[in-house]
Amino acid sequence: IAGITQAPTSQILAAGRRMTLRCTQDMRHNAMYWYRQDLGLGLRLIHYSNTAGTTGKGEVPDGYSVSRANTDDFPLTLASAVPSQTSVYFCASSPGLADRETQYFGPGTRLLVL
Amino acid sequence: AQSVAQPEDQVNVAEGNPLTVKCTYSVSGNPYLFWYVQYPNRGLQFLLKYITGDNLVKGSYGFEAEFNKSQTSFHLKKPSALVSDSALYFCAVRASGGGADGLTFGKGTHLIIQP
Numbered sequence: 001i002a003g004i005t006q007a008p009t010s011q012i013l014a015a016g017r018r019m020t021l022r023c024t025q026d027m028r029h030n031a032m033y034w035y036r037q038d039l040g041l042g043l044r045l046i047h048y049s050n051t052a053g054t055t056g057k058g059e060v061p062d063g064y065s066v067s068r069a070n071t072d073d074f075p076l077t078l079a080s081a082v083p084s085q086t087s088v089y090f091c092a093s094s095p096g097l098a099d100r101e102t103q104y105f106g107p108g109t110r111l112l113v114l
Numbered sequence: 115a116q117s118v119a120q121p122e123d124q125v126n127v128a129e130g131n132p133l134t135v136k137c138t139y140s141v142s143g144n145p146y147l148f149w150y151v152q153y154p155n156r157g158l159q160f161l162l163k164y165i166t167g168d169n170l171v172k173g174s175y176g177f178e179a180e181f182n183k184s185q186t187s188f189h190l191k192k193p194s195a196l197v198s199d200s201a202l203y204f205c206a207v208r209a210s211g212g213g214a215d216g217l218t219f220g221k222g223t224h225l226i227i228q229p
Contacts, residue, residue, distance in 0.1 A: 035216065042221040042222050092216075107156060108156075
């Protein structure tokens with residue numbers, strides 16, 4: 001069982017370019033999440049999805065968009081990257097919709113925007 | 115709004131000694147509390163969580179945490195530290211009834227176990 005996979009592992013991106021970070025889970029979890037991790041700030045929620053076909057905004061959604069066409073995939077798109085989006089991005093999922101559910105994390109994508 | 119504070123950026127402990135990583139929280143209503151560990155260049159791994167019931171929660175790798183409602187704390191503990199416990203530890207909170215949006219994380223505490 002792979003759990004959650006993310007691609008690419010790392011990327012260097014020119015400012016202004018469009019980039020999609022991929023996230024796939026094979027656990028049939030309903031809920032999925034995108035976080036960014038920055039030194040000294042911990043993890044902050046970007047967007048989330050309760051179930052296929054629905055998405056919601058987190059704490060830091062500006063400059064990012066998501067879609068949830070099916071249960072397994074939850075891509076994160078940077079429409080026009082800026083240097084402040086340099087970060088480590090983690091995708092996570094949880095089995096159900098309950099707030100007590102444990103979230104499980106992918107290995108992360110390191111993004112450098114120049 | 116909910117928040118988590120991890121007051122120590124770094125905790126140093128000698129191998130074999132007990133360790134404590136501190137966490138306090140603020141949330142409206144009943145909290146659901148989580149601890150995660152992150153090893154270098156890896157994702158976060160779930161350690162344990164408090165939902166309800168016994169205030170002492172036992173988790174993976176010999177870790178445990180004690181929920182204290184009056185002090186709004188959820189400190190992570192281990193009776194005897196191992197060098198392999200050295201990692202970055204995150205406390206996180208979610209309010210009950212808050213739906214399926216994300217967790218609110220603390221800034222993390224680096225735990226360094228010295229041989």
